[in-house]
Amino acid sequence: MEKVLIKDLAKFVDKEVRIQAWVANFRSSGKIAFWQLRDGSGFAQAILNADVLGETKWQEMAKVSLETSVELTAAVSKHPKKEEYELQVKDFSFIQIAEEYPIAKKEHGVDFLMDNRHLWLRSSHQWAIMRVRNTLISATYDFFRENNFIKIDSPILTPNACEGTTELFELNYFDDKAYLSQSGQLYLEAAIFAHRNVFDFGPVFRAEKSKTRRHLTEFWMMDAEMAFCSLEENLDIQEKLVRFMVSAVLEKNKPELTILERDIKPLENILKPFHKITHDEAVKQLQALGSDIKVGEDLGADDETILTKQYDNPLFVTHYPKDIKAFYMKPDPKNPDRVLCADLLAPEGYGEIIGGSQREDDYDKLLQRIKEHKLPEEAFSWYLDLRKYGSVPHGGFGFGLERIVAWVCGLQHVRETIPFARTINRLNP
Numbered sequence: 001m002e003k004v005l006i007k008d009l010a011k012f013v014d015k016e017v018r019i020q021a022w023v024a025n026f027r028s029s030g031k032i033a034f035w036q037l038r039d040g041s042g043f044a045q046a047i048l049n050a051d052v053l054g055e056t057k058w059q060e061m062a063k064v065s066l067e068t069s070v071e072l073t074a075a076v077s078k079h080p081k082k083e084e085y086e087l088q089v090k091d092f093s094f095i096q097i098a099e100e101y102p103i104a105k106k107e108h109g110v111d112f113l114m115d116n117r118h119l120w121l122r123s124s125h126q127w128a129i130m131r132v133r134n135t136l137i138s139a140t141y142d143f144f145r146e147n148n149f150i151k152i153d154s155p156i157l158t159p160n161a162c163e164g165t166t167e168l169f170e171l172n173y174f175d176d177k178a179y180l181s182q183s184g185q186l187y188l189e190a191a192i193f194a195h196r197n198v199f200d201f202g203p204v205f206r207a208e209k210s211k212t213r214r215h216l217t218e219f220w221m222m223d224a225e226m227a228f229c230s231l232e233e234n235l236d237i238q239e240k241l242v243r244f245m246v247s248a249v250l251e252k253n254k255p256e257l258t259i260l261e262r263d264i265k266p267l268e269n270i271l272k273p274f275h276k277i278t279h280d281e282a283v284k285q286l287q288a289l290g291s292d293i294k295v296g297e298d299l300g301a302d303d304e305t306i307l308t309k310q311y312d313n314p315l316f317v318t319h320y321p322k323d324i325k326a327f328y329m330k331p332d333p334k335n336p337d338r339v340l341c342a343d344l345l346a347p348e349g350y351g352e353i354i355g356g357s358q359r360e361d362d363y364d365k366l367l368q369r370i371k372e373h374k375l376p377e378e379a380f381s382w383y384l385d386l387r388k389y390g391s392v393p394h395g396g397f398g399f400g401l402e403r404i405v406a407w408v409c410g411l412q413h414v415r416e417t418i419p420f421a422r423t424i425n426r427l428n429p
C-alpha cells in the first residue's frame with residue numbers, strides 16, 4: 001500500500017493509505033478513540049473504532065502515550081466542514097510506545113522549554129517557525145540566483161575582526177590565535193573582483209554580552225556584496241530581496257502563520273515602497289516622540305522600537321554618524337561626518353534586520369581608518385590590496401536570519417527562531 005505524507009492526504013480521499021507518524025494527542029470515548037497525528041509534513045486526526053479493529057487491537061490501542069510512534073493503514077475522508085482530512089484506521093502497529101513525555105499540555109516556563117529544546121521542536125508552534133525559516137532561506141537562494149549573484153563561502157576561522165573587536169570569540173589555533181567570523185563581508189569584497197555580485201550564507205559568531213530579545217551569540221547571516229554599486233542601488237536590491245522573502249512566506253506558509261496566530265496584514269504591506277529617512281531625521285523624530293537621543297548618537301533598541309511603530313513597512317535609516325559605525329564604511333563626500341550606509345528596520349517595533357553600506361574604496365583613506373580604529377594593519381594587508389588593483393565603488397549588506405524570522409512570525413524573542421539557540425547564558429542542548 002502506498003506510503004503517504006499527511007500533507008498529501010487531499011489526493012487520497014476515499015482511498016486507503018499507509019501513514020507513519022507520532023501521536024501528538026489522544027482521547028477516547030466509548031468504542032471510539034481519536035489520535036491527533038503528526039508526521040512532520042502536517043497534522044491529521046485518526047479515528048479508531050473498536051468494532052473495526054477487533055478486541056485484541058482495541059486493548060493494545062489503550063497503551064498509546066504522547067509521542068508514541070505508529071504506523072497505520074487507514075481510509076482517507078474529508079472533514080465535512082473544514083479543509084482537513086481524517087483517517088479511518090483499519091489497522092495499526094506501534095513502532096515505539098513513548099515513555100512519559102516531559103512536555104505536558106500545561107503551561108511551561110520558557111527556561112524549561114529551552115532546556116528541553118530537543119523535544120520542544122516538535123510542538124506545532126515551533127514546527128511552524130522552522131518551516132517559515134526554511135522558506136526564508138530558500139527564498140534567499142532563489143532571489144540571488146535570479147539576480148546573477150554567485151554564492152561564495154566565506155571562512156569561519158579568521159585572523160582578524162570584521163565588526164567590533166569587543167565582540168570576538170577567540171580560540172587557540174595551533175601556536176596562534178584565531179577568531180570566529182562575525183560576518184563574511186571582507187572576504188566577499190575580495191570575491192566581487194572575480195564575480196561582480198556575490199553572497200554568502202552561514203553561521204557567524206558574536207561574543208555579545210547583551211541579554212536582549214534580539215541577540216544571539218551564534219546566528220545565521222547572509223552577506224551580499226556588489227561591485228560598481230551605489231548606495232541607492234544597494235538599498236534597491238535590499239528592498240527587492242526582503243519583499244521577495246516575505247512574499248514567499250505569504251505564498252507558502254499561510255497554515256504556519258495561522259498556527260502562529262500572526263496577523264498578516266502588516267506583512268502584506270511589503271508590496272508598497274519602503275520608507276527612507278536619514279539618521280539626523282530619525283533623531284529629530286525620536287526627540288519629538290520623547291526619546292532622549294542626541295544628534296550623533298546610535299539608535300538604541302528602544303529608539304528603533306518607537307521609530308518603527310510610526311511606519312507601516314520596513315524603514316531605511318541612512319547616513320549614520322561616522323564615529324558609531326564600522327571602519328570600512330565610506331564617508332559621505334557631501335558630509336564627511338556621516339557615512340554612506342543604511343540600517344533596515346523592520347516594522348511593528350522589530351527594529352534592525354539589515355546593516356549595509358558603501359565601502360571605502362580608496363587605499364589611503366582606508367588605511368587611515370584602520371589606524372584610527374587601532375586595528376592590526378598587518379592582518380588587513382590583503383584587504384587593503386583590494387584597493388590597489390582595479391578598485392571600484394562597491395557596497396553590500398548583511399541580514400540576520402533570526403531577526404527576520406522573528407518579525408515575519410511575530411515572535412517576542414529570537415531564541416525560538418533558530419533550532420538550537422546560543423546566547424550569553426545558553427549553550428545547551
Ligand code: 4AD
Nearest residue numbers: 183185215216219223353354355397398399400403
Ligand atoms: O549590522 P551588522 O553588524 O553588519 C555586518 O556584520 C556587516 N558586515 C554586514 C554586511 O554589510 N555584509 O550585522 C548584520 C545583521 C544585523 O542587521 C542583524 O540583523 C544581525 O546581523 N545581527 C544579529 N542577529 C542576532 N544576534 C546578534 N547578536 C546580531 N548581531 C547582528
Ligand code: MG
Nearest residue numbers: 343352354355
Ligand atoms: Mg548593525
